[in-house]
Amino acid sequence: MMNAEKITELRKFACDIRIKCMEQFGALGIGHVGGSLSCCDLMACLYGGIMNINPQEPRWEERDRFIMSKGHAGPAMYAALALRGYFEEEKLLTLNRPGTMLPSHTDSNRTPGVDMTTGSLGQGFSTGLGIALACRLKKLDNYIYILLGDGECDEGQVWECAMFAPAKKLTNVIVFVDANKLQLDGATDEVCALLDLRKKFEDFGWQAIETEDGNDAAQIVRAVEEAKADTEHPSVIILNTVKGKGWSYAETHFNHNMPVTPEQAQEAIAEIRAAKAAL
Numbered sequence: 001m002m003n004a005e006k007i008t009e010l011r012k013f014a015c016d017i018r019i020k021c022m023e024q025f026g027a028l029g030i031g032h033v034g035g036s037l038s039c040c041d042l043m044a045c046l047y048g049g050i051m052n053i054n055p056q057e058p059r060w061e062e063r064d065r066f067i068m069s070k071g072h073a074g075p076a077m078y079a080a081l082a083l084r085g086y087f088e089e090e091k092l093l094t095l096n097r098p099g100t101m102l103p104s105h106t107d108s109n110r111t112p113g114v115d116m117t118t119g120s121l122g123q124g125f126s127t128g129l130g131i132a133l134a135c136r137l138k139k140l141d142n143y144i145y146i147l148l149g150d151g152e153c154d155e156g157q158v159w160e161c162a163m164f165a166p167a168k169k170l171t172n173v174i175v176f177v178d179a180n181k182l183q184l185d186g187a188t189d190e191v192c193a194l195l196d197l198r199k200k201f202e203d204f205g206w207q208a209i210e211t212e213d214g215n216d217a218a219q220i221v222r223a224v225e226e227a228k229a230d231t232e233h234p235s236v237i238i239l240n241t242v243k244g245k246g247w248s249y250a251e252t253h254f255n256h257n258m259p260v261t262p263e264q265a266q267e268a269i270a271e272i273r274a275a276k277a278a279l
């Protein structure tokens, strides 16, 4: 149970993560803005309080794991990792440049704190369940957190995983769906409608929880507590989020991988700083 003070700290951490995202995009001139900004609150909750991790020992065996299955949102994860001290914050400005340790999609061979290489949508869910099964066989007392995009849920592989986790009783798994309703080239409902995602997961044997506001730290923390209280089923938490959250331009203009000028990055950072100051 986290108190109100801790929740405010997580909200501020989410603002810092957003600022670091925009610094990365501004330096590169392009980036997956919408899908990164929509999951910063989750990154803040996981890396700022929920996960049992040690930034000084990224490969500590008993740690909780996080798999960014929607790998194109790597910049949000990198921002959280840098702010938690996994590597120097200056490295963020090398995003996706030749020789960088921070490719646009997460790569466990390059970045301390990245537990699995992702980018091909659907695969992070499979490899995450493999890790969960291995941890279970090793009798580790830890959690495996996996983030999917709602567009990613159009992948057939996701539904193979949805069958596998309950069948193997992987109760150490908590999956999040970043339900921002948009994907690469349109609305998720129009590209391939998911219909009642919560019921679908329930029918596959999951405990399914939905947050009204998936960008709200208090709701995310509460949902994870509820997930952990069910020791019979793997859990999925559907986060109703806003693509581009925190920068009004990105919230209101459809974007996926968008160009970002230095001026736009500064405009976004000023807006996020003001939001943080109001907390």
Ligand SMILES: Cc1ncc(C[n+]2csc(CCOP(=O)(O)OP(=O)(O)O)c2C)c(N)n1
Pocket: 034, 035, 036, 038, 070, 072, 119, 120, 121, 122, 148, 149, 150, 151, 152, 153, 178, 180, 182, 183, 184, 185, 188, 243
């Ligand atoms: C297997 C596969 N097919 C296509 C792509 C190209 N792709 C990258 S991101 C994306 C859209 C993903 O949408 P969503 O999961 O909703 O992500 P978000 O809106 O949160 O950024 C697509 C189709 C990919 N990375 N992998």
